[in-house]
Amino acid sequence: GAGVSQTPSNKVTEKGKYVELRCDPISGHTALYWYRQSLGQGPEFLIYFQGTGAADDSGLPNDRFFAVRPEGSVSTLKIQRTERGDSAVYLCASSLTTGTGAGYEQYFGPGTRLTVT
Amino acid sequence: AQSVAQPEDQVNVAEGNPLTVKCTYSVSGNPYLFWYVQYPNRGLQFLLKYITGDNLVKGSYGFEAEFNKSQTSFHLKKPSALVSDSALYFCAVRETGGSYIPTFGRGTSLIVHP
Numbered sequence: 399g400a401g402v403s404q405t406p407s408n409k410v411t412e413k414g415k416y417v418e419l420r421c422d423p424i425s426g427h428t429a430l431y432w433y434r435q436s437l438g439q440g441p442e443f444l445i446y447f448q449g450t451g452a453a454d455d456s457g458l459p460n461d462r463f464f465a466v467r468p469e470g471s472v473s474t475l476k477i478q479r480t481e482r483g484d485s486a487v488y489l490c491a492s493s494l495t496t497g498t499g500a501g502y503e504q505y506f507g508p509g510t511r512l513t514v515t
Numbered sequence: 516a517q518s519v520a521q522p523e524d525q526v527n528v529a530e531g532n533p534l535t536v537k538c539t540y541s542v543s544g545n546p547y548l549f550w551y552v553q554y555p556n557r558g559l560q561f562l563l564k565y566i567t568g569d570n571l572v573k574g575s576y577g578f579e580a581e582f583n584k585s586q587t588s589f590h591l592k593k594p595s596a597l598v599s600d601s602a603l604y605f606c607a608v609r610e611t612g613g614s615y616i617p618t619f620g621r622g623t624s625l626i627v628h629p
Contacts (some may be wrong), residue, residue, distance in 0.1 A: 402558070431616075440605050440619035441559065453617060489558055501547040501566035501609070504617070506558030 400424070401509035410513045411480055419475040419510045423492030425457045430473050433489040442490055447473060450496070463481050465514055487494065487511050517542045519608045522622035528596045529628050536591040536623045538606030545611045548589040551581055551601040553622070562604075565589060576600070596627045 403422045411417050421482075423430050425480075428449055433441035443457040450470045468472040479483055491504040518541045528534045540546055547566055551559040564575025570582040580591045591604060603624055609617040 404558075438621070440607075440621050443616050443618075446616055459617075484522075491559075501564060501611070503549055503561040503564055504559075505561065506551075508556070508558045 401465075401493055402505050404488075404507035404510050406510060407508065408511045410515060413420050413480060413482060413514055415480050415514075417442045417477050417480055417512065419477075419512070420513060421473045421475070421490030421492075423471065423473070425471075425491070426494070427492035427505070428470070428495045429493045429502075431493075432473070432475050432483055435487045435489055435509070439497065444475070444488075455475055477512075480512075482514045483497060485512055485514045516609045517546075517608050517618050519606050519618055520618040521604075521606055521623045523623050524621075525624045525626065527626045527628065530598050531595050534593050534596040534625065534626060534627070536604050536606075538589045538591065538620060540589060540606070540608040541587060542592070542608060542610040545591075547609045547611055547617075548580075548582060549607040549609075549617065550574065550578070550591050551605045551607065551619075553605065555602075559605060561617075562591070596625075598627045598629055601625055601627045605617050 405420045430447040432444040436439050445465045446454045447467045462478045465475045487509040489509045490507045493502045493504045520539045549564045550562040554558045563572050565572050565582040573579045603622045605622045606620045607617040
């Protein structure tokens with residue numbers, strides 16, 4: 399079946415511009431995560447959705463970052479006034495419902511490589 | 516708080532030899548433990564997990580991992596390495612009954628030489 403897809407695969411933008419990154423999770427997965435990965439590092443948590451709501455957005459670095467998941471499926475990560483330090487690979491992952499008692503693994507998309515010039 | 520450490524940035528092994536990629540963790544209670552593999556320009560791919568039960572967990576592509584509670588470790592192993600196993604490997608931990616956000620290690624680059 400289809401896995402997690404992310405678009406675009408690459409995005410080059412100028413400093414100060416606005417970007418949107420899209421994630422289409424596996425059908426039926428209620429949990430969706432956004433991560434940021436820099437070279438030589440593991441995924442850094444940004445935000446987690448359970449259904450339509452952001453259950454935990456504690457990883458968003460500042461108020462320039464925002465994410466939505468209006469229908470509980472596709473999610474969009476939005477970055478305003480981009481800075482060169484935002485350059486990274488942005489990963490999306492989905493899983494079956496997650497709760498404190500559930501040990502479901504995550505399924506990752508291929509990522510969007512964002513370059514801010 | 517939960518954390519995970521992968522003490523080796525890189526592991527080199529000859530094809531056909533056994534491989535081990537190390538992972539240690541810290542949680543307040545009991546852990547869920549995961550291994551993921553990342554090939555160049557790809558997302559992370561799930562390999563195996565420990566939830567409960569048997570300490571030896573078998574996963575995809577012949578990999579296995581052993582949960583050791585006393586040593587708080589979850590090392591990834593394979594009896595005979597293949598060149599195609601060369602990739603980045605990430606260990607992750609999530610505390611049962613605690614945070615639903617897993618914490619990932621920095622990753623270990625596995626290089627299998629022909």
